[in-house]
Amino acid sequence: METPCRFSLLGAEVDTVTSAQMLDFAAAKIAAGEGAIVANHNLHSLYLYQRRADMRAFYAQADLIEIDSTPMIAWAKLLGHAVSRAHRVTYLDYREDFWARAQANHWRVYHVGGAPEVNAASKAGILKRYPRADVHTHSGFFDMNGADNDALIADINALKPQILFVGMGMPRQEAWIQANRHRLPPCVILPVGAAFDYEAGVQYTPPRWTGKLGVEWLARFIADPKRLFERYFIEPWFLLPQAVRDLTRRRRVTATG
Known part of the structure; x- marks a missing residue:
């Protein structure tokens, strides 16, 4: 596999x-x-990254950090980085390829997140498309510091999944991974937010063409304006200092040839 290039973007x-x-x-x-750990960044995570030490600690341990944001891709291109639409990585775009591989290679997949009834529907939706997929789920509504968490860790260790999806939203999912990674069996861990809600059909799924045109965020906002207004229209302004630093760094690189 070609080695991905790691670079600094918006702090x-x-x-x-x-x-x-x-x-x-x-x-x-x-x-x-x-x-x-396969982490991902979008504008919301960058906002949290600047304000929470636990988020910075989580990303410091990540083995791979995807860009899950069309605006971030556009900004990186403006700065001269060799990125394209293909470098925007999100579950809705890779899920069919993932489940095809998981079924063909007999990967055990465990998902932590969502409500029990939603998990049942998401699992049914996946198995309808990939009937031999090995899928296990656990509700995301539990005490992260109590006996419920110990029972969850025991269940994961008993099943020994190769893939562990953690879909509890930022920053809860990252905090849980950070706190419990040392107690987990060797597996590839991916924080995936509401990924399984899409599988269950309880979360609005933007048409994939909106992502290609760079307007997926707008489709999401129209579907859920109350929840997403601050995230899309307020939080990005707090990244202005990091954007200025990016531009300053770019000018210095250009000036030195």
């Missing part, structure tokens, strides 16, 4: 990785019996 580090490269990376780790 954090990201990798020039495509969906296919990410899946190849996961497959290589599984074949080697090794664990890894």
Whole structure:
């Protein structure tokens, strides 16, 4: 697999990785019996990254950091980085390739997140398309510091999944991974937010063409304006200092040839 290039963008580090490269990376780790964290950044995570030490600690441990944001791709291109639409990696774009590989290679997949009834529907939706997929789920509504968490960790260790999806939203999912990674079996861990809500059909799924045109965020906002207004129209302004630093760094590089 071609080695992704890691670079600084808006105050954090990201990798020039495509969906296919990410899946190849996961497959290589599984074949080697090794664990890894495949993180992702969008504008919301960058906002949290600047304000929370636990988020910075989580990303410092990540083995691969996807870009899950069309505006970030556009900004990186403006700065001269070798990225394209193909380097925007999100579950809705890679899910069919992922589940095809998971079924063909007999990967055990465990998902932590969502409500029990939603997980049942998401699992049914996946199995309808990939009937031999090995899928296990656990609700995301539990005490992260109590006996419920201990029982969850025990269940994961008993099943020994190769892939662990953690879909509890930022920053809860990252905090849980950070706190419990040392207690987990070797597996590829991916924080995926509401990924399984899409599988269950309880979360609005923007048409994939909106992502290609760079307006997926707008489709999401129209569908859920109350929840997303601050995230899309307020939080990005707090990244202006990081954007200025990016431009300053770019000018220095250009000036030195």
